[in-house]
Amino acid sequence: MRRLPPLFATVLLGGCQAIGAPGAPLLAIPAAVEGLSLRAFGRTTGDSIVSLVTGEDCSIARIGRGEAYCGRDDAPAPPPMCTRSLGAVDCWTIPPAAWPAYRGVADGPATLNPAQENNRIGWIGRIARALPSPGPPEPATPPTPAAAPPPVIQPGSGVPEPVTGGIAAGAAAQMLQPPTSP
Incomplete structure (x- = not known):
């Protein structure tokens, strides 16, 4: 903490050194x-503006570490389950199957609270x-089938035709008759 004021002063003094050059203070202040x-x-x-827009953790320092420019903070891994043993403490990432369940040594929370989860997912996630x-x-409702057209029935004379000549002969004879006017 004692190093911070001298470092801060050297950054500010760098802007004072460039006062003589035209336009230099305009470049030194944003750089500082x-x-x-x-x-x-x-x-x-x-980076802060890009992080605000995307909702991810974007930083040029991540590129220097060989990571992607923007990255999302993953949820932390669940803490190990630690139980008492004879004179020691045993810890497992997967709790042992026992009935009744073993009581853990630590009674702290095993998941993130709502404030921590909101911080992890960012404002876009919220x-x-x-x-x-x-x-x-x-x-989806099946389409209703179209109604079939009603059959066309033509009124006849009411007298059954003789079947002696066959159906084709009866149709030919009917076609040769002149139409009757009503």
Whole structure:
């Protein structure tokens, strides 16, 4: 902590040294702000704007570590389950199957509280979580078949025709008769 004021003073004095050059203070002040931001927060002011827009942790320092520019903070791994043993403490990542269940040595929380989860998912995740989720899609209704046209029935004379000549002969004889007017 005692190093911070001298470092801060050297950054500010760098801006005073460039007073004689035209336009130099205009370049030194933003450079000092970017340097302080990178040192204090681990990201530049531009990185902060990109992080705000994307909702991910974006930093130029991540590129220096060989990582991607933007990355999401994953949920922490669950803490190991530690139980008492004869004169020692045994810890497992998967609790042993026992009935009744072993009582852990630590009574702390095993999951993130809501504030920690909100910090982990960022503001875009909080907005997405607050939006109403779309309901399940409605099942498709089968199309209704079109109604068949009613059969056309022509009124006849009411007298059955003789079947002696066959159906074809009866149809030919009917066609040769002149139409009757009503």
